[in-house]
Amino acid sequence: METAVQSLVSGVLTGALYAMIGVGLTVVFGVMRIINLAHGEMVMLGMFGAYFGLELLGLDPFVSVVVWAPVMFAAGALIHRLLLRRIIPGGELNTLLYTAGLSLLVANLALFVWTGDYRTINLPYAALPLRPFGIAVPIPLAIAFGIAVLVTGALWLFLGRTDLGRAVRATSQNAEAAVLMGIDVERVATFTFGLGTALAGVAGVLLAPSLYLYPTVGEILVVKCFVIVVLGGLGSVPGAIAGGILLGLVESFGAVYVSMAWKDGIGFLLFLLVLLYRPSGLFGVGKA
Amino acid sequence: MRKLALLAALVAATSMPAAAQTIRIGAPQPMTGADAPFGDKFKKAYSLAVEEINAAGGVNGRKLEVILEDHQAKNALAATVAEKLITQGQVLVMTGGRASGQAVEIASVCQRLKTPYLVDHPSADLITSKGFEWVFRNNPTGSIYPQAFNRFITEVEGAMPKSAAVIYDNTVFGKTIANSAMTFLRSKGVPIVADEAYPVNTLDFKPLMTKVKAASPDYFLMVAVSTTDAILLTRHAKEIGIRPRAFVGFGGGFGVADFPKQLGPLAQNVFSSAAWSGNPNDPVVKAFYEKFQKKYGFLPKEHEVEGYSAIYIIADALKRAKLTGNLEQDRDAVRQALLATDMTTVFGKVKFGSYKGPLGDAYTNQNVHSPQHSVLAQWKDGKLLNVWPKNNAETAYVFPDVM
Numbered sequence: 034m035e036t037a038v039q040s041l042v043s044g045v046l047t048g049a050l051y052a053m054i055g056v057g058l059t060v061v062f063g064v065m066r067i068i069n070l071a072h073g074e075m076v077m078l079g080m081f082g083a084y085f086g087l088e089l090l091g092l093d094p095f096v097s098v099v100v101w102a103p104v105m106f107a108a109g110a111l112i113h114r115l116l117l118r119r120i121i122p123g124g125e126l127n128t129l130l131y132t133a134g135l136s137l138l139v140a141n142l143a144l145f146v147w148t149g150d151y152r153t154i155n156l157p158y159a160a161l162p163l164r165p166f167g168i169a170v171p172i173p174l175a176i177a178f179g180i181a182v183l184v185t186g187a188l189w190l191f192l193g194r195t196d197l198g199r200a201v202r203a204t205s206q207n208a209e210a211a212v213l214m215g216i217d218v219e220r221v222a223t224f225t226f227g228l229g230t231a232l233a234g235v236a237g238v239l240l241a242p243s244l245y246l247y248p249t250v251g252e253i254l255v256v257k258c259f260v261i262v263v264l265g266g267l268g269s270v271p272g273a274i275a276g277g278i279l280l281g282l283v284e285s286f287g288a289v290y291v292s293m294a295w296k297d298g299i300g301f302l303l304f305l306l307v308l309l310y311r312p313s314g315l316f317g318v319g320k321a
Numbered sequence: 322m323r324k325l326a327l328l329a330a331l332v333a334a335t336s337m338p339a340a341a342q343t344i345r346i347g348a349p350q351p352m353t354g355a356d357a358p359f360g361d362k363f364k365k366a367y368s369l370a371v372e373e374i375n376a377a378g379g380v381n382g383r384k385l386e387v388i389l390e391d392h393q394a395k396n397a398l399a400a401t402v403a404e405k406l407i408t409q410g411q412v413l414v415m416t417g418g419r420a421s422g423q424a425v426e427i428a429s430v431c432q433r434l435k436t437p438y439l440v441d442h443p444s445a446d447l448i449t450s451k452g453f454e455w456v457f458r459n460n461p462t463g464s465i466y467p468q469a470f471n472r473f474i475t476e477v478e479g480a481m482p483k484s485a486a487v488i489y490d491n492t493v494f495g496k497t498i499a500n501s502a503m504t505f506l507r508s509k510g511v512p513i514v515a516d517e518a519y520p521v522n523t524l525d526f527k528p529l530m531t532k533v534k535a536a537s538p539d540y541f542l543m544v545a546v547s548t549t550d551a552i553l554l555t556r557h558a559k560e561i562g563i564r565p566r567a568f569v570g571f572g573g574g575f576g577v578a579d580f581p582k583q584l585g586p587l588a589q590n591v592f593s594s595a596a597w598s599g600n601p602n603d604p605v606v607k608a609f610y611e612k613f614q615k616k617y618g619f620l621p622k623e624h625e626v627e628g629y630s631a632i633y634i635i636a637d638a639l640k641r642a643k644l645t646g647n648l649e650q651d652r653d654a655v656r657q658a659l660l661a662t663d664m665t666t667v668f669g670k671v672k673f674g675s676y677k678g679p680l681g682d683a684y685t686n687q688n689v690h691s692p693q694h695s696v697l698a699q700w701k702d703g704k705l706l707n708v709w710p711k712n713n714a715e716t717a718y719v720f721p722d723v724m
Contacts, residue, residue, distance in 0.1 A: 150357060153583055
């Protein structure tokens with residue numbers, strides 16, 4: 034019983050962070066029909082941001098979210114304005130290849146500048162986990178979970194309640210109709226790409242104290258990210274949240290009740306089954 | 322005509338009398354990537370030995386030079402750089418390798434290209450149990466690694482495990498050590514309650530630890546070739562709340578300075594069953610420690626001792642080998658000389674021979690003193706101190722672990 038509860042807790046905690054990475058990818062896809070293969074690298078940049086914030090400025094990684102979120106937003110908006118905007122009319126395949134190139138460029142620049150060394154963030158207050166009812170809850174993961182829930186909740190409100198949020202959703206649902214309704218789709222796209230990048234960056238900052246970081250960590254994350262987004266349905270924000278938590282749970286229970294070696298395999302098996310039988314996601318809300 | 326003379330002069334210059342040429346030793350090591358800290362340790366160890374030998378006049382008047390090639394801890398790349406060192410780098414003898422996966426590749430290349438290879442640290446039994454007559458090893462094999470731990474649980478009263486969980490990475494190294502440890506435990510009737518392999522550089526061990534916790538093992542044995550895995554295994558095991566009587570780590574990662582630095586109080590009392598039993602109170606070892614610390618500003622451990630000793634073993638063989646200037650003949654001469662090695666280095670006694678390992682592997686050119694070279698150490702306030710066998714102990718062991 035305790036094992037099951039522990040698996041549940043670990044799964045949900047990790048899943049919330051997966052969800053946040055997934056949401057960033059899915060909004061970008063929804064609005065621009067861009068599958069951003071460089072999304073994992075944006076997470077990686079967030080992780081390094083947290084690391085250097087602490088090492089050089091003594092900034093607590095969780096506090097540094099307020100710095101890195103706007104920085105990553107600006108970086109994303111710039112990438113869209115200067116690099117992506119010209120490629121988008123070329124079609125989905127072109128943007129896919131373009132972001133793949135961007136991903137390689139960023140990862141290899143990072144390898145060059147920061148070397149392939151593995152780094153970890155040590156927070157003195159986070160050495161030992163909390164143990165409510167004998168269930169281990171690692172402190173950095175618990176804080177990250179809290180912030181991820183807040184950010185995702187805020188995003189939800191933003192998309193549902195504000196004009197700009199509605200414009201993002203309208204563009205996502207039907208870009209042509211959005212233009213006819215007087216929405217500046219270009220601006221919305223720039224904003225959305227910034228938003229997606231900021232979400233990835235913040236997820237990276239939050240993950241950094243729980244994982245270790247190295248320039249090619251994005252490769253692992255982007256693959257997980259696709260599983261999440263496909264599980265939930267491409268383009269669907271609630272789908273990505275559910276998909277993230279589901280993947281966290283599948284990995285956690287899979288490692289405990291099947292085998293560690295099969296942990297990732299089970300996730301991908303689920304991915305293939307969903308693609309085969311429910312191509313628009315488990316909830317059928319995605320754009321196939 | 323003048324050009325021809327110049328060319329002749331150039332040829333003469335490149336094939337100068339042997340005495341004036343340096344002797345090149347090839348060493349593939351990970352100089353970048355996750356394993357780069359290990360490559361750096363060996364680089365420093367080799368440099369110290371080479372400087373000392375050269376300052377004392379070199380080997381029969383010729384200077385030594387170690388040529389490092391970066392293999393980034395990638396097995397395929399290790400084979401490529403080994404071949405490059407031998408065919409293009411014109412090295413006389415090879416050493417290094419860092420991890421078993423890479424050393425297996427290097428050993429195959431050296432065997433094929435008939436170049437002597439002195440293994441200084443990689444430990445998979447396979448390397449010296451394939452009958453390769455060009456491959457020699459000073460350090461103990463993986464299946465010898467757990468010997469000190471085996472002695473500890475046999476010799477210390479009440480220490481025999483009631484059950485054990487064994488977690489290891491799915492590399493040549495991880496499987497060899499886990500297999501050796503489990504074979505011994507099973508022979509003593511100890512039930513293995515968890516037996517799990519994980520991929521190197523896993524990001525999250527918590528699910529695995531949840532499973533291990535459910536099995537509530539009396540001993541928790543962890544094997545890790547990578548330092549990050551060693552650190553994360555220990556952290557997640559303690560976070561999830563596994564409470565065995567002893568945490569025992571096997572592999573380099575459990576013995577490096579980063580281990581207590583990253584883990585802080587979580588490192589306390591973790592055992593490390595390592596490959597070198599050097600007693601720091603021994604005057605030879607003490608002198609080496611002081612020399613090394615003076616030059617580089619940190620205390621050496623097993624890796625530095627292994628790298629430093631390897632160069633001295635090679636130098637000793639080179640001294641006895643009759644070098645003619647013909648690379649092929651000279652390589653065989655060095656191999657013959659290595660076969661006759663019988664000396665003592667900082668690492669301990671060395672003499673290469675063929676015998677059977679603890680799991681029945683037939684070793685070729687494996688140091689015959691290896692079984693005496695294994696040690697069990699324990700982390701105490703950021704320091705790794707030998708606790709068993711008793712004659713090499715620096716401090717009393719803490720057991721059971723009450724942390």
